[in-house]
Amino acid sequence: MPIDPFILLLLATVGVAALFPARGSAADVASGASTAAIAFLFFLYGARLSTRAALDGLRHWRLHVTVLAATFVAFPLLGLAARGLVPVILTDPLYQGLLFLTLVPSTVQSSIAFTSIARGNVPAAICAGSFSSLIGIIATPLLAASLLGGSGGGFSADSLLKIVLQLLVPFLAGQLLRRWIGSFVTRHKKVLGVVDRGSILLVVYTAFSQGMVQGIWHQVSPARLGGLLVVEAVILAVMLLLTWYGGKALGFPREDRITLQFAGSKKSLAAGLPMASVLFGAHASLAVLPLMLFHQMQLMVCAVIAKRRSHDPRAEVTSPEPAAATRTEAGTGTRSG
Numbered sequence: 001m002p003i004d005p006f007i008l009l010l011l012a013t014v015g016v017a018a019l020f021p022a023r024g025s026a027a028d029v030a031s032g033a034s035t036a037a038i039a040f041l042f043f044l045y046g047a048r049l050s051t052r053a054a055l056d057g058l059r060h061w062r063l064h065v066t067v068l069a070a071t072f073v074a075f076p077l078l079g080l081a082a083r084g085l086v087p088v089i090l091t092d093p094l095y096q097g098l099l100f101l102t103l104v105p106s107t108v109q110s111s112i113a114f115t116s117i118a119r120g121n122v123p124a125a126i127c128a129g130s131f132s133s134l135i136g137i138i139a140t141p142l143l144a145a146s147l148l149g150g151s152g153g154g155f156s157a158d159s160l161l162k163i164v165l166q167l168l169v170p171f172l173a174g175q176l177l178r179r180w181i182g183s184f185v186t187r188h189k190k191v192l193g194v195v196d197r198g199s200i201l202l203v204v205y206t207a208f209s210q211g212m213v214q215g216i217w218h219q220v221s222p223a224r225l226g227g228l229l230v231v232e233a234v235i236l237a238v239m240l241l242l243t244w245y246g247g248k249a250l251g252f253p254r255e256d257r258i259t260l261q262f263a264g265s266k267k268s269l270a271a272g273l274p275m276a277s278v279l280f281g282a283h284a285s286l287a288v289l290p291l292m293l294f295h296q297m298q299l300m301v302c303a304v305i306a307k308r309r310s311h312d313p314r315a316e317v318t319s320p321e322p323a324a325a326t327r328t329e330a331g332t333g334t335r336s337g
Contacts, residue, residue: 006197007296013201017208027209034206037199038274039170044196045133045271046174047185050126060124063256067106067128070243070264072139075102076147078235089227093283094220096148097290098231100279103143104272104291105136111263114302118309120258128263133271137167140271144279162278200270203277204288211285220286232294236301239265258309262302269295 022030079102086095108129115125178185185192243264247257272291280287 007292009197009201010204010292013204014208017205018212021209021212022206023209023213027206027213030202030206030209034203034277035166037202038277039166041170041196041199041270041274042137042167043170043174044185044192046171046176047178047181048174048189050130060121060127060256062250063121063124063252063260064128064131066247066250066252066260067264068132068135070239070246070260071106071132072103072135072143074242074264075235075239075267076143078102078238080147082231082235085227085231089224089231091220091224093286094224094228094290097287098228099147100144100276100287101232101267101272101291101294102235103140103147104267104275105140106132106263107266107268107270108133110299110302111259111266114262114306115259117306118258118262119255119312120262120309121255122259124256125259125263128259132263133268134171136268136271137171140275141279166278167275196270200273203273207273207277207280207284207288220289228290229293229297232290232297236265236294236298240301240305262306266298266302267291267294 021027076099079099082090082095082098086092090098106129108126111129112122112125116122240261243261244257247260252260269291273288276284276287276291
């Protein structure tokens with residue numbers, strides 16, 4: 001499975017930040033630009049989310065509730081359980097980043113893509129990913145404030161106000177203006193996709209620049225990174241098994257179990273990076289490292305699973321309508337999600 005090109009861009013951005021970190025006034029400019037980029041990114045999310053598609057998917061409420069439970073209950077419980085690995089396997093900063101990754105919402109585009117490949121319920125995947133992203137704007141900061149506390153960079157009423165102003169307000173503005181700009185966003189989705197991926201790269205550069213200036217990378221050794229990868233692989237395996245067999249126990253048909261597995265086992269890099277920048281501030285560099293590693297891991301593993309599911313003799317041929325929905329709605333997500 002080839003590496004996601006966006007991951008290569010992220011790694012290159014980290015390399016640039018390591019060699020040429022923003023300092024002094026340049027750091028202030030980068031921080032201001034990053035803040036503006038985050039707001040614009042969530043404005044685009046709001047403009048892309050199809051309210052009609054979300055409403056049409058409400059009839060699958062049992063499936064959506066189960067996906068949300070996997071994303072915002074089961075995942076965080078695994079993150080809390082990993083606390084016992086500190087300090088033997090994980091350092092405390094790496095653990096805080098690992099716990100944060102368990103709190104972010106699910107992906108949109110990759111959930112849809114893998115569900116389509118595996119011949120699952122594509123319309124439900126569209127709605128599940130959209131609901132997760134929408135609820136995550138509120139749920140992730142609240143869970144982070146509750147579970148991470150002061151270790152996450154000093155959560156306070158001011159931190160929550162920043163979330164509202166930088167994430168929620170732009171998102172709602174995008175939703176309100178979707179009636180007038182929705183068709184424009186759809187026609188120029190490739191160009192805007194470059195813009196939002198560029199915004200994420202700017203956020204990464206700013207976060208890792210701050211880490212370099214503070215010398216935070218001296219806290220991470222190759223052995224610690226190896227341990228982090230093993231822990232993340234275990235978490236991913238548990239969630240893949242839990243969503244698949246849990247869906248069977250709940251009586252979901254095969255198509256819905258596929259949606260549950262792919263939407264309920266993944267975490268969104270596109271949503272997590274901006275949130276980490278707002279929530280962690282100067283400590284965001286190590287906070288986003290576990291999420292970046294988990295993102296690539298989940299893509300590689302889920303691609304293999306989706307391909308195998310597509311060859312399952314019990315699978316029914318997907319109708320043209322879901323396939324069309326995939327082509328229409330997949331563009332509403334971000335490639336990095």
